[in-house]
Amino acid sequence: MSLARVSSPSLFSHLSSSSSSHLLLPHALIPISSLPPRLFNRSLLSISASFSSQTCDPSMETEVPNPYKWKPMCLYYTQGKCTKMDDAMHLEKFNHDIPVDLRINSSSLDKLRPQNLDYLLVLDLEGKVEILEFPVVMIDSKSMEFVDSFHRFVRPSKMSEQRIMEYIEGKYGKFGVDRVWHDTALPFKDVLQEFEEWITTHHLWNKEQEGSLNRAAFVTCGNWDVKTKIPEQCRVSKIKLPSYFKEWINLKDIYLNFYNRRATGMMTMMRQLQMLPRGSHHLGIDDCKNIARVLQRMLADGVLMQITARRNSSTPGDVKFLFKNRIR
Ligand SMILES: [Zn+2]
Numbered sequence: 001m002s003l004a005r006v007s008s009p010s011l012f013s014h015l016s017s018s019s020s021s022h023l024l025l026p027h028a029l030i031p032i033s034s035l036p037p038r039l040f041n042r043s044l045l046s047i048s049a050s051f052s053s054q055t056c057d058p059s060m061e062t063e064v065p066n067p068y069k070w071k072p073m074c075l076y077y078t079q080g081k082c083t084k085m086d087d088a089m090h091l092e093k094f095n096h097d098i099p100v101d102l103r104i105n106s107s108s109l110d111k112l113r114p115q116n117l118d119y120l121l122v123l124d125l126e127g128k129v130e131i132l133e134f135p136v137v138m139i140d141s142k143s144m145e146f147v148d149s150f151h152r153f154v155r156p157s158k159m160s161e162q163r164i165m166e167y168i169e170g171k172y173g174k175f176g177v178d179r180v181w182h183d184t185a186l187p188f189k190d191v192l193q194e195f196e197e198w199i200t201t202h203h204l205w206n207k208e209q210e211g212s213l214n215r216a217a218f219v220t221c222g223n224w225d226v227k228t229k230i231p232e233q234c235r236v237s238k239i240k241l242p243s244y245f246k247e248w249i250n251l252k253d254i255y256l257n258f259y260n261r262r263a264t265g266m267m268t269m270m271r272q273l274q275m276l277p278r279g280s281h282h283l284g285i286d287d288c289k290n291i292a293r294v295l296q297r298m299l300a301d302g303v304l305m306q307i308t309a310r311r312n313s314s315t316p317g318d319v320k321f322l323f324k325n326r327i328r
Pocket residue numbers: 022074076077082083084085090094096
């Protein structure tokens with residue numbers, strides 16, 4: 001895939017001199033093919049300006065403040081750990097408004113369908129060997145509105161320190177967020193415990209009753225996250241597979257059955273829907289927000305969200321896929 005590195009030059013100016021522990025390298029990788037044709041003839045600098053102002057996506061369902069200048073997220077803030085909320089320079093450099101990309105137009109509610117699920121939890125894990133990032137964005141299926149988010153970096157449990165250093169440098173160094181990863185990452189077991197407190201606070205789950213989520217479901221781009229990676233990480237971290245990972249919605253299957261078009265990934269869905277991705281592709285929290293934007297767009301187009309995959313309760317390794325027509 002052909003990629004353009006899109007970055008905001010104004011945001012680079014502070015990087016060389018910054019000794020801040022909040023050092024983040026703001027840039028985003030956007031496939032050239034996903035850019036509107038009128039952007040092709042401009043220089044990358046111009047693309048970056050257009051990208052930052054977000055004025056070039058006529059189909060956008062979400063409403064953003066005007067003037068809107070894209071800024072990288074403060075990844076301490078997304079994890080509830082920012083200590084610089086009174087530092088004006090820091091607030092200017094980094095976004096502390098998580099739902100800024102997820103605001104909706106009231107006019108986009110016209111085709112909304114009644115839904116059986118009240119809340120949709122968009123989840124997009126990062127990390128191939130072990131999970132490195134666990135981001136969740138919660139959307140109200142009846143209003144399409146952002147409700148809350150849960151974001152944690154995850155420290156591998158079966159890797160040497162040396163291996164972790166190399167792994168994180170390779171994965172997050174290119175986004176300039178390896179420092180915040182090292183500052184904040186927690187073992188998977190602790191992350192799940194905090195996540196359980198979060199879903200309990202939102203009345204989506206009850207530890208005593210166990211069972212699946214209450215009138216809510218995970219929404220993932222593919223089956224890998226919940227079907228494969230979560231059980232794998234649970235085995236490595238020596239914990240029991242939690243009951244709320246029993247069923248999920250693969251957005252690609254919903255997309256295929258609703259639009260009658262195949263999309264193999266988030267970028268393809270966004271391209272087909274003429275939406276521009278925001279942030280850094282493969283930074284979990286940014287991907288999660290982009291998938292949430294696709295979901296909001298599908299809800300606005302009148303989709304009915306349904307569970308697409310469910311584990312067999314006696315043999316959790318067996319997964320039943322509920323849609324005949326699905327992405328394999
Ligand atoms: Zn911050």
